Amino acid sequence: MNLALKPLPVAGFAAAALAAVAGVWLLRHFDPNVARGLFPTCMFHDLTGFYCIGCGMTRMLHALVHGDVPRAFSMNPLAMSLLSVSPLLAAWRLGWRPRWLHGVVAVLAEPKVWLVLLPAYWVARNLPWFPFTLLAPG
Amino acid sequence: MSSNPYSTPSSQVSDPLPPGTVPNHLAWAIVSTVLATCLCCPLGLIGIVAIVFSSKVNSLLRIGDLAGAQRASNTAKTWCWVATALAIIGLLWTAYGLYTGQSQMQYQQLMELMEQAQSN
Numbered sequence: 208m209n210l211a212l213k214p215l216p217v218a219g220f221a222a223a224a225l226a227a228v229a230g231v232w233l234l235r236h237f238d239p240n241v242a243r244g245l246f247p248t249c250m251f252h253d254l255t256g257f258y259c260i261g262c263g264m265t266r267m268l269h270a271l272v273h274g275d276v277p278r279a280f281s282m283n284p285l286a287m288s289l290l291s292v293s294p295l296l297a298a299w300r301l302g303w304r305p306r307w308l309h310g311v312v313a314v315l316a317e318p319k320v321w322l323v324l325l326p327a328y329w330v331a332r333n334l335p336w337f338p339f340t341l342l343a344p345g
Numbered sequence: 346m347s348s349n350p351y352s353t354p355s356s357q358v359s360d361p362l363p364p365g366t367v368p369n370h371l372a373w374a375i376v377s378t379v380l381a382t383c384l385c386c387p388l389g390l391i392g393i394v395a396i397v398f399s400s401k402v403n404s405l406l407r408i409g410d411l412a413g414a415q416r417a418s419n420t421a422k423t424w425c426w427v428a429t430a431l432a433i434i435g436l437l438w439t440a441y442g443l444y445t446g447q448s449q450m451q452y453q454q455l456m457e458l459m460e461q462a463q464s465n
Binding site: 236247249250251254255259260261262264316317318319321322325326 | 364375383396
């Protein structure tokens with residue numbers, strides 16, 4: 208727990224908090240759903256026409272700061288799921304380690320899981336058939 | 346791993362070490378890969394290399410190869426920086442596009458809002 212007293216994590220936390228405030232402010236005032244707006248579009252999608260793993264993340268956050276959780280989830284289900292567990296992971300890092308969280312952390316901390324999950328998600332969101340179309344933004 | 350007593354192992358192999366003894370930079374690798382691909386270009390996919398080396402850190406720790414794990418960790422870190430650099434380039438490129446008027450209307454609107462926020 209003495210982690211929080213070191214200057215570097217404090218500076219990092221302050222920077223992250225500042226970025227979060229700026230991000231929320233921008234998302235409250237600008238809409239990433241319009242074409243050629245303020246927010247950058249995905250370069251991978253612009254160049255290839257395919258969705259990448261991060262596609263829909265800005266629209267997800269936009270929906271989230273406007274309180275529309277189902278829409279946020281539909282924009283990028285994987286990113287939304289990870290965002291949901293991230294407070295638990297942060298708590299884990301700070302030393303809060305309940306028994307039931309051990310399994311979740313063990314899976315998420317295994318690099319091989321990501322080496323399979325990320326490419327699989329990448330391909331799956333671009334498949335034009337029903338269960339997979341849910342993974343695409345929108 | 347062969348157990349030939351006459352071969353000289355490249356590094357000390359002993360009991361399994363707990364994961365986390367050497368940082369594998371997994372979270373950084375994932376975040377920088379996704380951001381580099383979205384913000385910069387499909388070249389951002391090379392961030393996957395960082396995840397591969399993260400994976401190597403854990404498997405080397407499992408066989409107790411501390412020196413090897415340390416090397417894999419450093420390599421993972423290098424590739425994380427490559428992906429991070431691509432993400433930053435992409436972000437600057439986007440900011441430049443915004444500045445040179447690709448979406449001047451939105452930019453003006455942003456400036457007006459900032460002025461409003463300051464005067465409040």
